[in-house]
Amino acid sequence: MKRKCTMITVANLKGGVGKTTAVINLAAALGQLGKKVLVVDLDFQGNATTGLGQARGEHGSNIFSVLNGKNTVAEAINETEVKNVDLVGGHRGLLDYAKSRNSALGREYLFENWRDDKALLGYDVVIFDTHPDMDCLTLSALVASDFYLVPLFAELDPIVGLTDMFLQIETIKKRYNKNLSLLGVLVTKFDKAEATHRKLEAKIRSGAKRGNYTVFKNVIPASKRLSSSKLMARPVVTFEPTSQVAKDFVALAKEMIPKLKPKTATTKAEKAISFAAVEEQVLAEASAEAAAQELI
Numbered sequence: 001m002k003r004k005c006t007m008i009t010v011a012n013l014k015g016g017v018g019k020t021t022a023v024i025n026l027a028a029a030l031g032q033l034g035k036k037v038l039v040v041d042l043d044f045q046g047n048a049t050t051g052l053g054q055a056r057g058e059h060g061s062n063i064f065s066v067l068n069g070k071n072t073v074a075e076a077i078n079e080t081e082v083k084n085v086d087l088v089g090g091h092r093g094l095l096d097y098a099k100s101r102n103s104a105l106g107r108e109y110l111f112e113n114w115r116d117d118k119a120l121l122g123y124d125v126v127i128f129d130t131h132p133d134m135d136c137l138t139l140s141a142l143v144a145s146d147f148y149l150v151p152l153f154a155e156l157d158p159i160v161g162l163t164d165m166f167l168q169i170e171t172i173k174k175r176y177n178k179n180l181s182l183l184g185v186l187v188t189k190f191d192k193a194e195a196t197h198r199k200l201e202a203k204i205r206s207g208a209k210r211g212n213y214t215v216f217k218n219v220i221p222a223s224k225r226l227s228s229s230k231l232m233a234r235p236v237v238t239f240e241p242t243s244q245v246a247k248d249f250v251a252l253a254k255e256m257i258p259k260l261k262p263k264t265a266t267t268k269a270e271k272a273i274s275f276a277a278v279e280e281q282v283l284a285e286a287s288a289e290a291a292a293q294e295l296i
């Protein structure tokens with residue numbers, strides 16, 4: 001029996017760059033487009049869990065109880081109020097769990113048996129939300145996944161450091177999962193009125209060809225609507241479906257769907273990704289600009 005679902009890890013080793021916002025809204029948008037989605041919250045902060053309207057589980061079944069062998073995956077799946085979106089919730093115990101397992105044997109295979117788990121048979125897409133750390137949970141999600149997606153604010157700090165992440169992922173691909181591919185870099189919290197944002201976005205796109213990585217055509221705008229939807233514990237896609245940011249998430253989901261076919265071992269191997277060229281250029285320009293400011 002083979003699973004039919006595509007597994008995606010949303011990751012960035014930098015915190016606060018829009019991972020969870022992308023996870024819950026892409027899930028809602030894919031659900032609206034008729035895909036059956038399971039979100040798995042691997043972050044002890046549980047933001048994807050609360051963002052989908054569920055209490056962060058202190059009791060009952062969630063990903064922590066699954067990892068501890070107290071529940072099966074099927075028992076930990078909860079329906080949400082978002083159409084076609086189910087959830088395996090997060091738990092604060094994940095922080096200590098990860099710390100205690102980070103150097104344990106088999107730490108990268110926590111989700112290995114999910115590939116054949118009957119509980120996932122009904123889903124088209126499984127999306128893992130991760131903590132900004134290459135701990136055993138993020139690592140295991142990448143090892144189990146077909147794709148990873150990297151959200152990125154069009155600002156200097158999030159760009160710097162992405163090279164390290166790509167390097168780590170190249171190692172994971174070589175050692176554990178040769179079928180893992182980049183679904184795309186997602187430029188988010190983008191303000192087209194900001195010259196710096198436009199400039200950095202252009203660099204990310206021009207660097208993509210040289211560095212051999214994919215950037216989604218659709219960008220997600222900076223939007224205050226996201227704070228309101230967060231307060232209401234709902235994805236903006238269902239909370240305010242007519243807002244621009246909601247429409248942009250749906251457009252992004254439409255762009256994603258044709259790419260979701262998992263690569264097989266026989267598919268031509270991806271070339272190594274390099275973000276270094278963009279990072280170097282951006283840093284050089286930033287320090288030149290800073291030096292010019294000092295002279296004024």
Ligand SMILES: Nc1ncnc2c1ncn2[C@@H]1O[C@H](COP(=O)(O)OP(=O)(O)OP(=O)(O)O)[C@@H](O)[C@H]1O
Binds near residue numbers: 016
């Ligand atoms: N497009 C956007 N426009 C405005 N605010 C945004 C946007 N995307 C995310 N944010 C805000 O930025 C903050 C961080 O976003 P989010 O929680 O999605 O990041 P994260 O990468 O999951 O963070 P962490 O690493 O802590 O898990 C949140 O307050 C969120 O509402």
Ligand SMILES: [Mg+2]
Binds near residue numbers: 019020021043047130
């Ligand atoms: Mg998060």
